[in-house]
Amino acid sequence: MPVKAxxxxxxxxxxxxxxxxxxEGHTVGECLNHLIRQxxxxxxxxxxxxxxxxxxxxxxxxxxxxxxxxxxxxxxxxDEIHLVIMLxxx
Amino acid sequence: xxTPDEWERYDRxxxxxxxxxxxxxxxxxxxxxxxxxxxxxxxxSLYLAAAGIGMIRLIDHDRVSLSNLNRQVLHWEEDxxxxxxxxxxxxxxxxxxxxxxxxxxxxxxxxNVSRLVGGCDVIVDAMDNLPARxxxxxxxxxxxxxxxxxxxxxxxxxxxxxLPGKTACLRCMHQGLAPEQKFPVIGVTPAVxxxxxxxxxxxxxxxxxxLLINRLLLYDGLNATFRExxxxxxxxxDHCGDPxxxxxxxxxx
Numbered sequence: 295m296p297v298k299a300x301x302x303x304x305x306x307x308x309x310x311x312x313x314x315x316x317x318e319g320h321t322v323g324e325c326l327n328h329l330i331r332q333x334x335x336x337x338x339x340x341x342x343x344x345x346x347x348x349x350x351x352x353x354x355x356x357x358x359x360x361x362x363x364x365x366x367x368x369x370x371x372x373d374e375i376h377l378v379i380m381l382x383x384x
Numbered sequence: 385x386x387t388p389d390e391w392e393r394y395d396r397x398x399x400x401x402x403x404x405x406x407x408x409x410x411x412x413x414x415x416x417x418x419x420x421x422x423x424x425x426x427x428x429s430l431y432l433a434a435a436g437i438g439m440i441r442l443i444d445h446d447r448v449s450l451s452n453l454n455r456q457v458l459h460w461e462e463d464x465x466x467x468x469x470x471x472x473x474x475x476x477x478x479x480x481x482x483x484x485x486x487x488x489x490x491x492x493x494x495x496n497v498s499r500l501v502g503g504c505d506v507i508v509d510a511m512d513n514l515p516a517r518x519x520x521x522x523x524x525x526x527x528x529x530x531x532x533x534x535x536x537x538x539x540x541x542x543x544x545x546x547l548p549g550k551t552a553c554l555r556c557m558h559q560g561l562a563p564e565q566k567f568p569v570i571g572v573t574p575a576v577x578x579x580x581x582x583x584x585x586x587x588x589x590x591x592x593x594x595l596l597i598n599r600l601l602l603y604d605g606l607n608a609t610f611r612e613x614x615x616x617x618x619x620x621x622d623h624c625g626d627p628x629x630x631x632x633x634x635x636x637x
Contacts, residue, residue: 303540303604303606349558349560349561349562350560350562350563352557352558354613357612357613357614358613358614358615358616359552359556359557359600359613359614359615359616361556361557361558361618362559362618362620376613378602378613379537379540380535380558380562381535381536381537381540381541381542382512382513382514382517382535382537382562382564382567383423383512383535383536383537383567383569384420384422384423384424384425384509384510384511384512384513384534384535384536384574
């Protein structure tokens with residue numbers, strides 16, 4: 295059973311409108327790389343540079359914050375990754 | 385002690401088992417700092433004044449502009465150009481004259497934050513930028529004052545309650561800064577999130593219910609859904625981590 299990556303609404307224009315993408319990998323980082331191989335435009339949306347997420351991108355693994363060192367967190371089949379955009383307005 | 389007027393005014397909420405007379409008296413004795421008198425600060429302060437909080441300290445250094453009025457419902461057309469703390473303070477005073485209102489027309493900085501929130505039982509995050517939130521977060525932890533986070537963008541919002549030394553703080557979740565820019569928002573979003581923050585404050589002060597601690601609540605207005613994520617304390621957190629605990633990110637000697 296692959297890992298499910300839940301895409302934030304603002305990023306779905308890069309995934310043909312899809313909200314949930316099946317990805318593979320042993321870590322969050324590997325899963326995100328697999329996501330990018332499927333949808334290359336996601337790279338600029340989530341990464342500031344190689345192996346460095348944009349500050350406003352938050353990763354939740356199985357409904358828990360993966361911060362810090364998000365990309366190194368191990369994942370297994372059936373896990374769920376949520377990509378969320380940090381909010382700062384008030 | 386509640387006055388006869390207060391018994392009548394707060395009758396419907398004193399009827400709530402989790403509040404009762406004791407809870408109402410606690411609300412009356414409470415002092416709340418609300419950082420920001422804008423989109424979030426409007427519903428937070430309005431509902432806390434409605435609930436009978438004893439003292440509300442409004443902190444904001446901005447003036448009312450026309451573009452505020454789609455969401456900052458305590459400010460009206462006649463207030464354009466006025467200081468937000470004066471505009472909001474006047475409405476709140478007219479709404480509930482028993483509530484003491486302190487208006488502080490200052491920006492929140494590392495230098496003044498301790499004075500601005502000093503003597504308050506809780507701090508509400510109704511800010512519109514991350515740097516000020518981090519300053520408040522650190523000060524709340526240092527002074528051991530519960531901190532009620534809220535933020536919005538567009539139709540989305542989030543809220544979390546922070547009990548210093550006990551639960552995850554803002555910096556346990558992220559430490560980077562977002563680019564400061566004009567953010568899109570529809571007024572109903574801060575209305576929802578501000579109401580949740582005010583609910584959390586009332587629950588904390590009265591001891592009612594279960595707080596949003598170690599839980600980040602996300603609101604998606606477009607899909608009319610709420611989602612919840614767990615946020616655990618980060619032992620390496622630069623605000624609330626234990627300085628005596630060796631950093632997990634540092635190799636052992």
